[in-house]
Amino acid sequence: MIADLYVIRKSGKYKGKYTYGLFATQFVPKGTIDGFFCKKCGYYSKEEFAKLPKKKRLFIIxxxxxxxxxxxxxxxxxxxxYDNHSCNAxxxxxxxxxGIVVRDIKKGEEVTSDYRMNGEDEVHFEGGCKCGSKDCMKDTTFRPPASKKLQNFWNRRINAAVKRIPYVKQPLKRKLLKEHPELSYLFDKKAK
Ligand SMILES: [Zn+2]
Ligand SMILES: [Zn+2]
Structure with a gap:
């Protein structure tokens, strides 16, 4: 489930082919919960995955x-x-x-996440990361676990954004709490 704040658009070209990304259709403030893995989301079983057309499989990979x-x-x-990677997402x-917005996103700005947070697998950036952020690691391969410094960098941003949750418009609040009522404390101003 994702909040209806973004559209898929061409973001550039790579090896002569267009690449795509997610772009904000409006201003999205820091602290906005923009997506979660809901009951309608799920997994491809190994068998289902093997049966998909090759193009679709490669896209997913x-x-x-x-x-x-x-x-x-x-x-x-x-x-x-469709969210692309940034070392300063x-x-x-x-x-x-x-997922939580950790920095105000302007209307029309690309929405990015940090692939290095995902799971225990290595992450490959062909030709080295070119996200262009000033904190860019520029590496071709990222091997978990993340350094303490990087974890602190993420945690500082996440904690500051979570504090903003009760004070910004939350398009997914009702849907999120329906599936995760235990998270209601995050929307409570008094708790902070
Ligand atoms: Zn979903
Ligand atoms: Zn980078």
């Missing part, structure tokens, strides 16, 4: 991170697959089952 159970995700909304995985 490129865009999706293998989950802890060794299976590829099957998202309920394809926009969830504006959306991070909160560790609580949802």
């Amino acid at each position: 490129d865009h999706e991170v293998v989950q802890e159970n060794g299976l590829y995700s099957h998202f309920c909304d394809k926009r969830m697959q 504006n959306v991070l995985s909160s560790g609580k089952g949802f």
Whole structure:
């Protein structure tokens, strides 16, 4: 499930082919919960995955991170697959089952996440990461676990964004709490 804040658009060209990314259709403030792995999201079983057309399989391998159970995700909304990597992403995985905007996103700005947070597999960036952020690792391969410094970098951003949750518009609040009522404390101003 992803909030209806983004569209898929061409983001550039790579080896003569267009690449795509996610772009904000409006201003999205820091602290916005923008997506979560909902009941309609799921996984391809190994058999289902093998039966997909090759093009689709390759797309998933490129865009999706293998989950802890060794299976590829099957998202309920394809926009969830289109966020590109940045070493200084504006959306991070909160560790609580949802993604959170950690820096205000302007209307029209590309929405990025940090692939290095995903799972225990190596992440490959062909020709070295070219995300262009000033903190870019520029490496071709990232091998987990992340350094303490990198983990602190993520945690600082996530914690600051989580504090903003009660104070910004939350398009997914009702849907998230329906599936995860235990997260209601995050929307409570008094708790902070
Ligand atoms: Zn979903
Ligand atoms: Zn980078």
